[in-house]
Amino acid sequence: xxxxxxxxxxxxxxxxxxxxxxxxxxxxxxxxxxxxxxxxxxxxxxxxxxxxxxxxxxxxxxxxxxxxxxxxxxxxxxxxxxxxxxxxxxxxxxxxxxxxxxxxxxxxxxxxx
Amino acid sequence: xxxxxxxxxxxxxxxxxxxxxxxxxxxxxxxxxxxxxxxxxxxxxxxxxxxxxxxxxxxxxxxxxxxxxxxxxxxxxxxxxxxxxxxxxxxxxxxxxxxxxxxxxxxxxxxxxxxxxxxxxxxxxxxxxxxxxxxxxxxxxxxxxxxxxxxxxxxx
Numbered sequence: 082x083x084x085x086x087x088x089x090x091x092x093x094x095x096x097x098x099x100x101x102x103x104x105x106x107x108x109x110x111x112x113x114x115x116x117x118x119x120x121x122x123x124x125x126x127x128x129x130x131x132x133x134x135x136x137x138x139x140x141x142x143x144x145x146x147x148x149x150x151x152x153x154x155x156x157x158x159x160x161x162x163x164x165x166x167x168x169x170x171x172x173x174x175x176x177x178x179x180x181x182x183x184x185x186x187x188x189x190x191x192x193x194x
Numbered sequence: 195x196x197x198x199x200x201x202x203x204x205x206x207x208x209x210x211x212x213x214x215x216x217x218x219x220x221x222x223x224x225x226x227x228x229x230x231x232x233x234x235x236x237x238x239x240x241x242x243x244x245x246x247x248x249x250x251x252x253x254x255x256x257x258x259x260x261x262x263x264x265x266x267x268x269x270x271x272x273x274x275x276x277x278x279x280x281x282x283x284x285x286x287x288x289x290x291x292x293x294x295x296x297x298x299x300x301x302x303x304x305x306x307x308x309x310x311x312x313x314x315x316x317x318x319x320x321x322x323x324x325x326x327x328x329x330x331x332x333x334x335x336x337x338x339x340x341x342x343x344x345x346x347x348x349x350x
Contacts, residue, residue: 102289103297117289157302164298172298179341180298183305186334190308192326 084144088152091136096159098129100167150191154184229342231291232303238284240310242277244318249273251319302341305334 105122117123140149161180164170252261252270261269291300309331315321 099292099297099301102292106289106293157305160301161298164296164301168297170296170298173344175344176298176302176341179337179344180302182337182340183302183334184337186330186332186337187305187308189326189330189333190312192324192330 084140084149087136087140088144088149091133091140092152092156092159094129094133094136096156096163098126098133099160100163101129102126103164104168147191151188153191154187157184157187225294228291228295228300229303231287231294232300233306235284235287235291236304236307236310238280238287239307240314242279242281242284243311244314245273245277245280247315247319249277299341299345303338306338309334 101122105118105120105126108118108120108122110119111117137149157180161172161177165172249270249272252266252273288304312323312327312331316323
């Protein structure tokens, strides 16, 4: 299996995890013990987070870190798009520019040269 | 590294399980800025990651420390466990931050962790930093600065 499949899966699930966490934190009911909201979205966050981690480790078995790492940069754009689309968050133009610069930086950090 | 975390941040959860004071997360006194929470989460996450790496290095061939195989294995297992615990505490700070601000602001902010972990690997383990990685860290820092500046509307 080419590493691109688990890699992209990991990035996508990681993004879904952050979106569901943010959505779930809006729930008014709080668990007294953990302080976490009683919400299926928080559970989805845990599941996606775990699955993304497993896929990431699987991808690293077949891919060099310098190849895998830059792909993580895509996660920042994806989270921002999903936050705007699904959570109706306001994303200013300045913030879009910042996200693009950060993505570029993450991609360079993964570079091998 | 900035691992000093004020006890105020973890103490805010107490006694707020009354149904009527939901909604306004800012109502609790003595809350830290979300940026501080993200920084605490990033710092703890980085310490956890570096401790994991250091623990696994104990099993490296040839050994980096003069240790018998058995004690090295035990030290490695203990290090991995502590590393994961520190990482979990960092995640708790992240969850608290996410409950207070928009994800399109917080998530890109957490990219600082790449810079911290890369610099830590360089300083502690002598990992080679290719020139482009230094440039990447600089570019990312600029992006984070732009992001933080985009948020300055004053405290609500």
